[in-house]
Amino acid sequence: MAISEQHEPHRRDFLYIATGAFAAVGGVAAVWPLIHQMNPDASVQALASIEIDLSAIELGQTVTVKWQGRPVFIRHRTPAEIKTAQDTPLGDLKDQVSRNDGLGGAEDASDANRVVRPEWLIVVGVCTHLGCIPVKDQGDFNGWFCPCHGSHYDLSGRIRQGPAPENLLVPKYEFIGDDAVQIG
Amino acid sequence: MSELHGEPYQPQSGFMKWMESRLPIMGLLYPTAVTFPTPRNLNYWWTFGGILMFCLTVQIMTGIVLAMHYVPHVDMAFESVEHIMRDVNFGWLLRYVHANGGSMFFIAVYIHMFRGLYYGSYKAPREILWILGVVLFILMMATAFMGYVLPWGQMSFWGATVITSLFSAIPYVGDMITQLLWGGFAVDNPTLNRFFSLHYLLPFMIVGVVVLHIWALHVTGNNNPTGLNVKSKQDTLPFHPFYTAKDGFALVVFILFFAMFVFFAPNILGDPINYEKANSLVTPEHIVPEWYFLPFYAILRAIPDKLGGVIVMFGAIMVLFILPWLDTSKVRSASFRPLYRQFFWVLVIVCIGLGYLGAKPPEGAYVVWSRILTAYYFFHFLVILPVLGLVERPRTLPQSITQSVLGKDDGGQAESKG
C-alpha cells in the first residue's frame, strides 16, 4: 500500500490543527518560566521599601542612601533654597511635568508637586539622560550637576540645562512620624 | 557510501528561491530531516533518539537560566541553590526540571543503548555511529558527575572526593593528577569553580558529537527491528510526517513520566543527605552516587584492589568501544537470534543487579554477588558474544522489511520488544 492522499491538499484536518495548537500553546507556556525567572525575585521584592531616619541630617546637608540598588538623594533644604525653588517660574523649566511617583503623573513641575514637606527634597539620584549619578552642590543652579554629559539640576531636582530630558524622579515615599521616612 | 537523501527541497515562494540560491539551508535540511527515507517498521524503542535530543535541549536551556542565579563558591553555592528554590520566580521548577532531567536523560540513554544491543545496531556498517554513541555516553557521565557537585551538599562533596580520588590509583603520577584536578590538596573552592566551568562547557561538546552521531546515522540509515538492510523504496517512509508523529506522541508520553517526578516526587531520585551543606570534616555514613552510576560503582567496589577496581570500572565502558568487533554474528536483530535474545535479557538483569548492589554497603554477600555479576558482565562481551556468533543457528530471515511488515499476521519477528 502506498501513501495515498485522502483529503484535498487544501483542507486542513481539524485533528492536525488541534494537535498543532496544543503543541504551540505548550511550547509558549514552557518558555514563560525561562523568561520570568529573570524578573526581580522575592528577596529583591522584599527590599522594595526602606526606612530612613532623618533626625541626623542637618540643614543644608544632602545624604545619599541606596534604595533598590539605586542612589536616593535626601536634601534638607534651607528656607532660602525652598523659596528659590518655589519662586522659579514654570516657564523656565525644560520639563514641565512633576515626575513624582507619589502623584498621578499629570501635575506640573512646581516645587509643591515635587515634595511632601518643603524642607525635605527626596529624589532618585539617577540622571534622566543616560543613567549617570549627578554630583551634589554643583552646576549653574546649585543643585546637582551630571559630569557625564553636562546636565544641570536645580534644588528641586528639576532639569534646567543640558541634554537630560526629564526632572529627577521623585520616588513614592511617606513620612513616619516627625523624623523618619519610608521610601517605596 | 554517500549520505542517504530523501526527496530534494523544491522552494515554492519567491523568497525561498532567492534564499536557496544564496544559503541552501533548506536544501540541506529537507532531504536529511524531513523527507529522509526511514525504515517503515521502526517500533517505539526507536523514539528514544528524539527523546534524547529533547532531554539535551531541556538540560541546556534550564542550565543556562539556573547559571544566572547560581554562585560557584563554597560559601555561597548551597545557599544560592536554596535561593533559587525559594525566591527566584519559578526557580523551584527550573531546578527540579534540571535535577530530574539528568535522571530522565540517563533513563532514555540506557533504553537507547539496550535497544541498540538488542537489534544489533552497532554492527557493520554502523560501528562509528555506535562508537560516537559511547563517546556521548562518557561525556554525559562526566557532565552529570560535575553537575551533581555544584549544589555543594554533603553527597556532592564526598562524591567528588571519592571519584577524583580514583585517579590517585594511577601509578607514579596519580597524586599529581588528583592535585591538578582539585587545584589544591582536597576538594575545595578551586575544584567547585572549575567543575562549574566544565559543567557548562561539556553539554556543548555533547551537541557537537550529537551532530556527528546524526551525520553518521544519515550515511548508513536507521537499523530496524528486522535488522535487514533497506532494499527498495517500498521499505521506507519519509521521516515527516510518519516519524515526526510517532516520535511526537512518544515524546509527550515521556514528558508525562518526567512531569510525574518533577511535580509529585522531585526528590525521590536524589539522596536526602545532599540537602545538608558540604562539610569537609564529616563523611556521610554511606557514600552512594546517583542511581545511573550505581552499576559502575558496584563494579569498582567488586575489585579488592584500588588500581584494579579503577581499571575494571573504566574497562566496563571501554569494552563497548570494541563491541562491534566482538559480536561475530552475521545476523543483526535478536528477533532472529534465539540464543542471543536470552543472553541479552540475562545481561539486562545483570546490569540491574549491579545497580542494586551499587546502592548496598560493600560487605558480606553484596561483595560476593558484585564480583559474580561483574565477571558475568565481561564474560558476556568478551566470551559469549564472539562464541555465540559461531555456534548459534539464526532463524530464517524475511526477504525484506516490507515482507516482514505485511506478509504475516502477528509473528514474533517485527514484534516490538527489547
Add this chain to the structure above:
Amino acid sequence: MKTHRKLKTLGRFGLSAVAAAMLLLSPADSSRAAGEGATLPSIDWSFSGPFGTFDQGQLQRGYKVFREVCSACHSMNLVSFRNLAEEGGPGFSPEQVKVIASEFEVEDGPNDDGDMFMRPAIASDRFPTPFDNEQIARLANGGAFPPDLSLLAKARVGGVDYLYALLTGYEEAPADMELAVGMNYNAYFPGHQIAMPQPIFEGSVDYDDGTPGTVDNYSQDVAAFMMWAAEPKLEARHKLGFKVFLFLLIFSGLLYAAKRKVWSTVH
C-alpha cells in the same frame, strides 16, 4: 491486526508508566522510604499525595512550637519572616509578620560611627540564629551541634515522618543498653543514642486555637512546619503539576489520534 500489535506496545508503555507512578506516589512526598531503625509511624499529612496542601492552622501552631521550643537551640537560617506571609505557607498577614519579626533583635550596621548596633527585625530579615557560631553552639550543648532546621525535613531518610517519629520516640533505654554520658534513648534515632534530650512535653506550648497540647500534636505540627520550611513551594508545585498533567494527557491523546491518522495511509 497491525493495530492490535501497536496497542500491545502502547500497553507496555502505559503499564510501566502506571507501575512507576504507583511506586512513586506511595511514600510521602520527597523522601525515601525509611532505612535503618524502627519502622516509622505513618501520618496522614495534609500535604502528602499529588493534591496535598498545607494546613495553615497546623503551620501556625508549628511555628509557635518552633518559636518557643526548638529555636532556643536550633537555627532555621534559610527562612525569612516575610516567608510566613507568602502564599502556600502558614498564612500570617503581613501585619502579623511585622509584629512577629519585631519580637526579635538583629544586628545591623555599621552605622556612621562605624559601630554595629541591634535593631528590631523586619520582614525581610532571616530568622535569627540562637548561637553565633558552631563552636559556641557545641559548647552550650555538651559537644553536640544542633543542626539547622531549614531543610531537615528533606535531609533525613524518612523525611517528615522521621521528624515526627523522632520527637515522639523518647523512651526508657532497654535494660541491656548502656547509654553514653549525656545521651538519651530514642527509638527512631539511628543507633538509638541521641544528644538532644526530649524537647517537648505535655503542655509545653499554649495553643491559641484550642488544639490539645499533647506531645503528639506538638510533634505533628512542628514536623509539618519544618516540611513547609524545607519545601515552601510545595503547594505551587502541586497546583501547577495538576494543570501540566491535564494538558499533557489531552495533548498525548490528540497526538496518538494524529499519529494513527497519519499512519492509516500505509497499513
